[in-house]
Amino acid sequence: MPELPEVETVCRGLAQNIIHKHISKVTARRRDLRVPLPANFEKALEKKEITRIARRAKYILIHLDNDAILVIHLGMSGTLILHEKLPKTFRKHDHVIIEFAPDKKSKIGYMVFHDPRRFGLMALTSKTTFAKHKLFVNLGPEPLDKKLNGEYLYTILQSSKAPVKSVIMDQRKLVGVGNIYACEALFRAHIHPERAANKVTQKEATALVVQIKKVLEAAIKSGGSTVRDYVRSSGDSGYFQHHFSVYGRKGLPCLSCKTPVSVIRQSGRSTFFCANCQK
Numbered sequence: 710m711p712e713l714p715e716v717e718t719v720c721r722g723l724a725q726n727i728i729h730k731h732i733s734k735v736t737a738r739r740r741d742l743r744v745p746l747p748a749n750f751e752k753a754l755e756k757k758e759i760t761r762i763a764r765r766a767k768y769i770l771i772h773l774d775n776d777a778i779l780v781i782h783l784g785m786s787g788t789l790i791l792h793e794k795l796p797k798t799f800r801k802h803d804h805v806i807i808e809f810a811p812d813k814k815s816k817i818g819y820m821v822f823h824d825p826r827r828f829g830l831m832a833l834t835s836k837t838t839f840a841k842h843k844l845f846v847n848l849g850p851e852p853l854d855k856k857l858n859g860e861y862l863y864t865i866l867q868s869s870k871a872p873v874k875s876v877i878m879d880q881r882k883l884v885g886v887g888n889i890y891a892c893e894a895l896f897r898a899h900i901h902p903e904r905a906a907n908k909v910t911q912k913e914a915t916a917l918v919v920q921i922k923k924v925l926e927a928a929i930k931s932g933g934s935t936v937r938d939y940v941r942s943s944g945d946s947g948y949f950q951h952h953f954s955v956y957g958r959k960g961l962p963c964l965s966c967k968t969p970v971s972v973i974r975q976s977g978r979s980t981f982f983c984a985n986c987q988k
């Protein structure tokens with residue numbers, strides 16, 4: 710599943726390739742994505758220019774020149790693939806094809822949304838209604854935003870007795886900290902993932918914020934966490950595997966004290982941690 714760094718990488722890839730492109734035609738081969746495509750989907754996008762690419766949590770926001778925003782979520786298995794020429798045959802799970810009018814700046818002619826499991830979505834909103842849209846209205850602050858500082862996180866943690874890992878992964882409290890990066894940040898901040906959130910000190914909350922930002926920024930810098938490529942122009946080789954300090958290292962020696970890394974289940978997800986370093 711793409712986490713925030715992958716989505717940010719996708720946004721940067723899109724920004725380099727499709728800003729100022731004019732959408733000439735939209736074809737939906739399937740409308741029943743996680744949320745069905747709205748009836749006016751094609752019409753709302755056709756003949757519009759892409760002006761800006763942004764991200765909110767794990768949603769990709771493609772701004773158009775008429776105030777509209779195309780919202781894309783990659784779900785569990787979604788990819789956006791840019792092609793110069795329309796493929797001869799479509800793959801089974803190529804659900805939406807967006808064609809661009811030819812221009813001199815880039816050779817990209819098409820964007821295909823491919824999603825075998827159909828947990829992804831495409832939706833429409835606008836700059837004026839965005840903040841109140843049901844997908845966005847309950848989201849907490851962005852992890853890389855200045856608003857997310859030690860004081861803010863400490864206040865959030867103080868209000869809950871739930872395990873600290875669950876609280877930092879709660880999208881209503883703060884967005885974009887998925888399972889991998891929650892494990893990594895807690896390890897680096899020396900906080901046990903099962904500790905009650907309200908038992909985290911102010912000093913620890915500050916250290917945790919610093920580590921959340923650091924692990925996400927490092928992953929963005931390395932182009933996302935996984936070998937799977939979520940967006941590419943045809944011919945690109947995709948992204949490099951990011952190396953984790955604790956995630957996925959069950960039984961291997963802790964990088965700081967050599968104790969074998971432990972794994973437990975929390976809310977149905979695997980939590981990796983060092984029982985010696987994290988208290």
Ligand SMILES: [Zn+2]
Nearest residue numbers: 963966983986
């Ligand atoms: Zn350790």
